[in-house]
Amino acid sequence: MKSYQLKFKQVLPISLTAAWDFFSSPANLAKITPDDMEFIVTSEESEGKMYPGMLITYKVSPLFGVHLNWMTEITQVEPEKYFIDEQRFGPFKFWHHQHHFKAIEGGVEMTDILTYGLPLGILGRMAHEMLVKNKIKAIFTFREKKVIELFG
Template sequence: MKDQVFTTEQCVPLPRDVVFAFFADPRNLEAITPPWLGFGMLERSTERVQQGTELLYKLRIHGFPLRWRSRIEEWQANERFVDTQLEGPYAKWHHTHTFHDRGGGTLIRDRVRYRLPMGWLGRLFGGRFVASDVKKIFAYRATRIQELLHPLASERR
């Protein structure tokens, strides 16, 4: 089965530890997820995200309700973490978040490797559609990250 790969990055004018701490708080996931997904956290196994944390949330994809359970498989504080889908709409979802110092701020890089269900049929009928959805979701996320984190940089000056 062929995986699809999506990558994106953005710079935030804040130190890496501050940016990483934002992502380590699972409550912020709701703040950066598009409202049209109807996202809601149902369970989390730990207060702050760390290796082994499991998260269960609900969302709607094009009106279809579903539950998504993920686990933090890798965790390197202030550097990177990886979440994988345990239950949800994809045959595979592997999301690597990395954080790098960049020009007095932080470069956030996301790399998602995913596979649609139903093999080649899933790719044939849903490949472009899902790729477009993923791109829109991450574009919204980038806008929200900027809206939420850029004001913090002004406060720190």
């Protein structure tokens, strides 16, 4: 399986605690996801704080209006430093998403490191080049703009 890695950084003029409180709440994920993805968190405990072993379920329409169920598990949490989510079932063959937070002068630096793989061998590699890579980048570009809108 071929794997891919994308890295995104953003600086926000808010405290580390405010950033952590927002991004570590699964309920807020829908607020920073493009509307066309029809992203809905379906887990009952999505309002609470995350913890290692927490399973989060979603409904999502990533491409062409196809609706999918997706489940991720929060595998590691170090409060106000990082958390990691991994796909348990969903559209990817492999999904490992690190969310890092660091206090800096005037705010917080957030870094996302996403490592993923697609199913279907060569067809998955072709889909990555033609669709998936650009879709993921567009999602993070939207997220960056939305977070600026929310926090300045």
